[in-house]
Structure formats: C-alpha cells, structure tokens
Amino acid sequence: MLSPAPTAPTTEHHVAYVEIAVFAPLAGTFTYLWPAFLGKIATGIRVQIPFGKGKRIGVVINYTTAAPDCKNRYKSVLDRLDDTPLLDQTRRAWLKRVGRYYLAQPGELWSSALGWASQNDTRRFRCLDPSTLQQKSSPLADLFQTRAAISLKKVIERCDDTLAVRHLISQSCAHKLIEEVSHEPLWLKKQSTGQESENRQSPEATDAQHKAITSITSALKKFQPFLLFGCTGSGKTEVYLKAAQEVIAAGDQVLILVPEIGLTPLWLMRLRERFKQVALWHSAMTAKERLQVRQHLHDTDILIGTRSALFLPLPRLALIVVDEEHDASFKQQEGMTYSARDMGILLAQELNIPIVMGSATPSLESWRQVTSGVYQRLNLPQRIASNNAPIASSIIDMREEEGPVSKSLFTALQETLANRDQSILFLNRRGYSPALQCTACGDVPECHACSMRLTLHRRAGQLRCHSCGFRRRVPNTCESCGEVAFMPLGEGTEKLEEWLKEKLPDLRFARFDRDVITSHNRLEKTLTAFEQGELDCLIGTQMLVKGHDFPNVTLVGVINADLGISMPDFRAGERWWQQMTQVTGRAGRGDKAGQVIIQTRMPDAEWFQRIDESLAESTMNDELQLREMLSFPPFARWVRIVFSARKLERANQVAQQYASLCESLEGVSISGPMPCPMERVAGQYRIEVLLRDPSRKLLPWKLESIQSSMPTSRDVRIRMDVDPQDMM
Numbered sequence: 249m250l251s252p253a254p255t256a257p258t259t260e261h262h263v264a265y266v267e268i269a270v271f272a273p274l275a276g277t278f279t280y281l282w283p284a285f286l287g288k289i290a291t292g293i294r295v296q297i298p299f300g301k302g303k304r305i306g307v308v309i310n311y312t313t314a315a316p317d318c319k320n321r322y323k324s325v326l327d328r329l330d331d332t333p334l335l336d337q338t339r340r341a342w343l344k345r346v347g348r349y350y351l352a353q354p355g356e357l358w359s360s361a362l363g364w365a366s367q368n369d370t371r372r373f374r375c376l377d378p379s380t381l382q383q384k385s386s387p388l389a390d391l392f393q394t395r396a397a398i399s400l401k402k403v404i405e406r407c408d409d410t411l412a413v414r415h416l417i418s419q420s421c422a423h424k425l426i427e428e429v430s431h432e433p434l435w436l437k438k439q440s441t442g443q444e445s446e447n448r449q450s451p452e453a454t455d456a457q458h459k460a461i462t463s464i465t466s467a468l469k470k471f472q473p474f475l476l477f478g479c480t481g482s483g484k485t486e487v488y489l490k491a492a493q494e495v496i497a498a499g500d501q502v503l504i505l506v507p508e509i510g511l512t513p514l515w516l517m518r519l520r521e522r523f524k525q526v527a528l529w530h531s532a533m534t535a536k537e538r539l540q541v542r543q544h545l546h547d548t549d550i551l552i553g554t555r556s557a558l559f560l561p562l563p564r565l566a567l568i569v570v571d572e573e574h575d576a577s578f579k580q581q582e583g584m585t586y587s588a589r590d591m592g593i594l595l596a597q598e599l600n601i602p603i604v605m606g607s608a609t610p611s612l613e614s615w616r617q618v619t620s621g622v623y624q625r626l627n628l629p630q631r632i633a634s635n636n637a638p639i640a641s642s643i644i645d646m647r648e649e650e651g652p653v654s655k656s657l658f659t660a661l662q663e664t665l666a667n668r669d670q671s672i673l674f675l676n677r678r679g680y681s682p683a684l685q686c687t688a689c690g691d692v693p694e695c696h697a698c699s700m701r702l703t704l705h706r707r708a709g710q711l712r713c714h715s716c717g718f719r720r721r722v723p724n725t726c727e728s729c730g731e732v733a734f735m736p737l738g739e740g741t742e743k744l745e746e747w748l749k750e751k752l753p754d755l756r757f758a759r760f761d762r763d764v765i766t767s768h769n770r771l772e773k774t775l776t777a778f779e780q781g782e783l784d785c786l787i788g789t790q791m792l793v794k795g796h797d798f799p800n801v802t803l804v805g806v807i808n809a810d811l812g813i814s815m816p817d818f819r820a821g822e823r824w825w826q827q828m829t830q831v832t833g834r835a836g837r838g839d840k841a842g843q844v845i846i847q848t849r850m851p852d853a854e855w856f857q858r859i860d861e862s863l864a865e866s867t868m869n870d871e872l873q874l875r876e877m878l879s880f881p882p883f884a885r886w887v888r889i890v891f892s893a894r895k896l897e898r899a900n901q902v903a904q905q906y907a908s909l910c911e912s913l914e915g916v917s918i919s920g921p922m923p924c925p926m927e928r929v930a931g932q933y934r935i936e937v938l939l940r941d942p943s944r945k946l947l948p949w950k951l952e953s954i955q956s957s958m959p960t961s962r963d964v965r966i967r968m969d970v971d972p973q974d975m976m
C-alpha cells in the first residue's frame with residue numbers, strides 16, 4: 249500500500265536531527281530536521297535541503313533523536329533523492345579513509361564520490377497503472393494520465409514546490425504504480441567505427457606475460473598490489489586482458505583506469521574484441537550515456553575510464569588495473585585533491601582484491617614500494633615486435649643549427665617519406681611561439697591575471713594565456729616603448745607546421761594538440777587517418793605520445809627536448825625522463841627498424857644519457873637514492889597548502905595564521921608562507937605553506953585538528969594538497 253501521500257511540510261512532525269555534508273566547497277557539516285513524511289532515515293542517502301536563498305543537495309552523514317545543545321532553529325530536509333544509500337558499507341569505509349587522508353571537507357568528498365549519480369533528473373518514468381494512481385488521489389495522477397514516459401526534471405517542474413517529488417516518485421515505484429524507464433546498455437550500441445570483430449582470437453602469451461598473468465590470477469580474492477614493469481611494446485595490455493578474462497569468467501568485474509580521455513577509444517576497441525559487456529566512463533559523456541552506464545552497473549563485465557570511474561560502485565569488483573600509473577593526470581587538481589591511483593590502492597585494500605599498476609617508467613613512489621617489498625614486481629623485459637626491431641637514437645646539438653628542424657632530422661624526414669613510412673614530431677608547446685618580444689626594449693607581454701607569458705597564436709591573430717585562457721589581439725605596437733618591433737621567440741606546433749609546409753610540401757601531415765583536436769570525433773578521425781596511411785606525419789604535444797600504438801612509425805623527432813627539464817620542481821627530471829622515454833618508445837613498434845632524433849641546446853645534461861628503456865631501472869634507483877639523501881618524497885610525506893585570494897595581504901595573513909598553528913606539530917618542518925612559483929593565476933594571488941614529515945607517520949592525520957580549529961574566511965581559498973604532484 250502506498251502510504252498516505254506526502255503533504256506539504258506544514259503538517260509535518262520531526263523525528264530526528266540529521267548531519268548533512270552539503271555539496272559545496274564549504275567547511276564542515278550542517279544540521280537539519282528530518283520530517284516524518286520522508287520515511288526511515290539512513291546514512292549515505294542524498295537529500296535536498298534549503299540552503300541560503302536556494303536549495304542544495306547533500307548526503308546524510310549521521311543522525312540522532314536527541315536535540316543538539318544549542319538552541320538554533322533548524323530547517324527541514326525538503327526531499328530525499330535515494331531510497332537506499334548509493335554506496336555500501338565497504339565503500340563508505342573507504343571514502344572515510346580517503347577523506348581523512350586528503351583532508352577533504354565532507355561536502356567536497358561526497359560530491360566527488362557521488363558525481364556519477366548527479367544527473368539524476370534525466371531519469372525517465374512511466375506509469376504502469378494510471379487508474380490506480382487516480383484512485384489513490386496521488387499528486388502524480390495529473391501528470392501520469394497516460395503511459396507516456398516523463399523525465400524527472402519535468403515532473404519536478406510541474407509539481408507543487410512543497411511536494412517531496414523525488415521521494416514520492418520512489419515510493420510510487422516501490423508500490424509498482426510507476427517504473428523507471430531503462431536505457432539500453434552502451435554495449436548494445438553500434439560502434440562508431442563499425443568494424444567490430446567479435447571474439448577475435450587473442451594472441452598466445454609469451455613466457456614473461458604468462459608468468460605475470462599467473463601471479464595476478466593466483467592472488468585474486470586478496471589484497472595485493474602489483475607493479476607491472478614493462479618497456480613500451482612489451483605487451484602489458486595483453487597481461488591485463490588475460491587476467492581480466494579469468495576474473496570475468498568467474499562472474500566478477502574489472503575496472504581499468506587510464507590517464508586520458510584520448511586513450512579510451514583505442515581501449516574500447518580492444519576490449520570489445522574480447523569482452524561483451526564493456527562500459528565506458530569519463531567526464532565528457534552526455535547525461536544519457538552516464539545514465540546508461542549507471543543503470544547497467546550490475547551486468548557490466550569490465551569498466552574502462554578516467555580517474556572518476558573509480559567512484560562507480562561496481563558490485564562485484566574483483567580486479568583494478570591502473571595503466572600508465574606514473575601519469576600525473578591521475579591526480580585530481582580541482583575540488584578535492586586526490587590521486588586516483590592511490591585511492592585505488594585503498595579501495596583494493598578495503599575490498600580485499602588485487603590491483604595492477606603498469607608502466608614502462610614507473611613513478612618513484614611505486615618504485616620505492618617495489619624496492620621495499622610492498623608491491624610485487626612483475627616484469628616484461630622485452631618488446632614483442634616480430635623481429636625486435638632495433639632503434640637508433642641520436643642527440644643533435646641545436647646550438648649549431650638554424651630553424652626548428654636540424655639537418656639530420658630533415659634528411660631523416662625526407663628518407664622516411666621516400667620509403668612511405670611514417671613519422672612523429674614531438675613538440676610539447678602549442679601555439680606559434682611561446683612569447684612575443686619587443687626587439688626595441690625587450691618587453692614580453694604577460695597575462696594581466698597570471699604570472700605567465702602570453703603565447704602567440706598566429707593564425708588566430710591572438711596572444712593567449714595557457715594558464716587562465718585569457719585571449720587578446722596581437723598588439724600593433726609595444727605597450728612599453730611604442731615601437732613596432734615584435735619578434736616571436738622560440739617555436740610552438742603552429743610555427744613548426746608552417747615551416748614544414750614550406751620545406752616539405754609533399755609531406756601529408758596533421759597537427760595533434762589541444763588547439764586542433766577539440767572533440768572526440770576529431771581525435772578519432774585524425775588517428776584513423778594516420779593509421780590507414782592517409783597521413784605521413786603527425787606533429788603534436790604530449791597528447792600524441794601517451795599510450796598510442798603506431799606500427800608504421802619508423803621516425804620520431806623531438807623538436808625541443810629542453811622544455812620542462814629545468815622547471816623549479818623536484819620532479820621535473822623524473823617527469824621529463826618519463827615523457828622522453830614514452831616519446832622515443834613510439835618508434836619502431838612494428839617490424840621495421842626505428843630511428844629517434846632528439847634536438848637540444850644542452851646535450852651534456854645528464855638526463856640525456858638516460859633516455860633508454862634498458863636504463864630505466866638504474867635511472868630510477870639513482871634518482872631514488874638522491875631523494876633519500878635529500879629526504880624528499882617518496883621518503884618524506886609532504887602536504888602543500890595553497891592560499892589564494894584577490895588581495896595579496898589577505899592570502900598572506902591567513903597563511904601566516906595557518907603556519908603558526910602548524911608550529912605545534914613536532915617532527916614536521918614548515919616552509920613558508922611564501923609566494924608560489926606561479927604567483928598569480930586568473931587574478932588570484934597564491935601563497936603556499938609546505939609541510940614536510942620525514943617520518944611519514946604524522947602527516948596528514950595530525951593536521952585534522954588544525955584543520956578544524958582554523959576559522960573559515962570567505963575571501964581566502966585554502967587548498968590542501970597531500971602528496972603534491974604539481975609544485976608550481
């Protein structure tokens with residue numbers, strides 16, 4: 249029986265006080281009254297509440313029937329979004345640990361964790377029995393007069409504002425008066441490429457692969473982190489897939505996390521060749537696509553996605569894979585700051601399942617766990633390519649060259665073109681040139697809101713800030729001295745494109761960077777054109793080199809290898825090395841010999857001797873030793889706190905306040921307050937305090953009490969970054 253229809257809150261009585269984490273970047277939780285008409289309370293369900301002048305969504309964290317001490321007048325919860333909690337006990341325990349570790353505010357934590365469910369209002373409902381609805385004089389009867397489906401959004405719009413519509417809908421569903429309309433699962437949709445080759449025979453595993461697969465599958469049903477350490481082209485994917493096959497055959501589920509949306513089309517294709525129920529998750533999906541995934545979580549075999557996919561509560565998750573585990577994109581920088589890889593490890597621990605992290609150039613964090621025996625190491629030492637094609641690499645000193653491309657790289661490009669092979673040119677800088685300089689007075693236009701030079705985008709006739717997105721027309725005269733004497737400094741992909749068009753008119757090439765690849769469609773189109781040989785060359789930024797597999801590429805040229813190597817960040821060397829190794833690993837992946845040409849103005853820098861996958865292990869060991877000597881991460885735990893405000897003195901004040909509270913932490917050293925290396929971003933001044941804990945036992949947990957004793961201020965934003973990856 250449908251309980252008496254919920255009526256307006258005027259006749260309500262309250263049965264409890266509930267503590268709610270409101271989905272907003274606010275500190276702490278808020279107390280509300282729970283009205284009886286919303287039924288039985290549960291922790292972990294989402295509710296709608298009045299907040300300020302509007303309404304907000306939040307999650308019930310706790311409740312009590314005892315009145316709180318203070319005599320506040322509490323407002324009532326308006327509506328409930330969920331009948332039962334979206335996350336089970338295990339995942340809630342996991343989230344609690346995550347929140348404590350990342351010093352997250354409850355609202356931020358829960359809104360990140362339940363982001364996948366946020367597009368709730370696009371759900372559609374249909375009446376099963378209009379006449380019964382009429383008889384029971386349900387407030388929904390007018391809306392559902394026929395059996396046509398209506399979206400929740402419409403229902404909410406048309407119903408009386410005082411009705412708890414979502415609760416009413418779920419009650420009516422429970423009593424089989426209406427039902428939710430289910431979308432087809434994603435895997436029934438035809439692929440955009442249309443070339444589905446179902447159940448393609450999977451290749452025979454090599455001995456090394458076989459060993460790795462058996463190690464993983466014999467560790468199922470218990471917590472075990474693995475580091476799959478294998479050079480590019482060594483067949484890491486095949487290890488993941490074969491292990492996944494075993495998990496799925498047992499009726500369980502697999503989650504694969506990849507660092508970039510751009511990698512998902514290729515993965516989806518590979519997975520669909522092998523598995524039936526494959527689901528995809530990333531931030532650029534439509535509300536409908538998200539709903540499709542959500543409604544079919546139970547029947548999903550394997551879910552592939554970017555970091556937010558980690559939050560989807562797969563009910564029978566039995567294996568987590570984190571591919572390219574060293575990639576900095578696994579770190580979420582907006583809202584709650586977290587590392588999806590590290591959260592994945594905590595989740596695997598809570599669920600008691602194995603997690604496999606794969607890389608050719610592991611992060612030093614993971615490498616340390618291997619050397620200290622916490623992670624089990626799995627090795628894939630060799631490339632699988634049929635004749636193990638050799639790669640010749642050379643370093644060109646650009647101090648003696650003119651233009652963006654050296655003589656040897658130019659000759660190599662010509663030869664590659666003549667042989668009908670393909671090439672990749674890597675230049676990690678978008679735009680025409682990274683700065684415009686006045687040759688009369690030396691002035692370089694900067695962004696008015698950031699401490700950053702403006703990049704020249706010649707074709708658009710604009711100067712753009714790559715930090716905040718600010719754009720302006722290229723000025724005619726220098727604003728400092730009034731002369732007409734601008735000269736572009738250095739080169740970006742746009743300038744390289746111009747140069748190639750002039751010098752190698754026969755070369756069919758495309759640019760592959762964020763300015764050109766603006767949609768998923770463009771990305772797939774360009775990659776397919778390259779794959780099918782309609783293009784001879786791709787020139788691009790780091791977007792191009794992550795994880796793609798181009799079997800016909802025999803030449804890789806790095807236009808300016810010096811970018812990023814001397815950034816004021818202790819991880820600059822490690823990052824640069826990972827990127828270069830990844831770039832050069834794109835050459836010779838098929839059965840032809842490969843050639844790598846690296847252009848630099850500092851050929852004697854030590855890191856240049858390290859760009860060789862066979863040296864990966866010794867490189868990591870050396871770097872680890874250095875970090876240990878300096879007591880840097882991963883040997884110490886750091887927490888970076890960034891205070892940002894429109895007014896510099898306010899950011900300084902609050903940072904000072906925080907830093908003095910931290911002085912009570914014994915064993916933790918404090919640097920700052922000091923300006924961040926990027927002192928201004930989008931008009932905000934940024935001040936940082938860096939806390940270092942060489943014991944790794946105090947931070948971040950000891951900060952909890954400081955966090956709660958800090959008064960909140962409206963004009964200064966405080967961002968906690970535990971295990972910071974970006975020190976700028």
Ligand SMILES: [Zn+2]
Nearest residue numbers: 686689726729
């Ligand atoms: Zn000037």
Ligand SMILES: [Zn+2]
Nearest residue numbers: 695698713716
């Ligand atoms: Zn800017």
